[in-house]
Amino acid sequence: MIRGLVLLFLAAFLTGPVHGQSRMAEAEWANQQLPDPADEAEAKALMESLRCLVCQGQSIADSDADMASDMRALVRRRIAAGEEPEDIRAWLVERYGRWITYDPPMDAVTWPLWLLPLLFVGFGVWLARGRFRSRKRES
Structure with a gap:
């Protein structure tokens, strides 16, 4: 009986971190810089001004959350496609609300x-x- 409880305890607490890992593949531009330094500078400035929806106290540039990773990839893709940072910010504010930006209007x-x-x-x-x-x- 005790042996069974110990095994259950070990299974529950030692496998927790394994279950906490994401099984999804990382987004293409999540942790990879854009080839053009000017585009990357624009993307980085925008990412530092956007709040992570999961962490709430970090910008998407600093967060390790999967959601922040996806948002970094989205910002870099749109910057590389020629969109202006303010247009991207406006789209994100429209989608997630004013809370997403550190500089509310x-x-x-x-x-x-x-x-x-x-x-x-x-x-x-x-x-x-x-x-x-x-x-x-x-x-």
């Missing part, structure tokens, strides 16, 4: 993200100014 939904830091800094300056004035009066 200013619109009705995102304006508080751009304006609130400025308001907080202004409020902090106003508080500090009042605090310094009150100290001057006390001395």
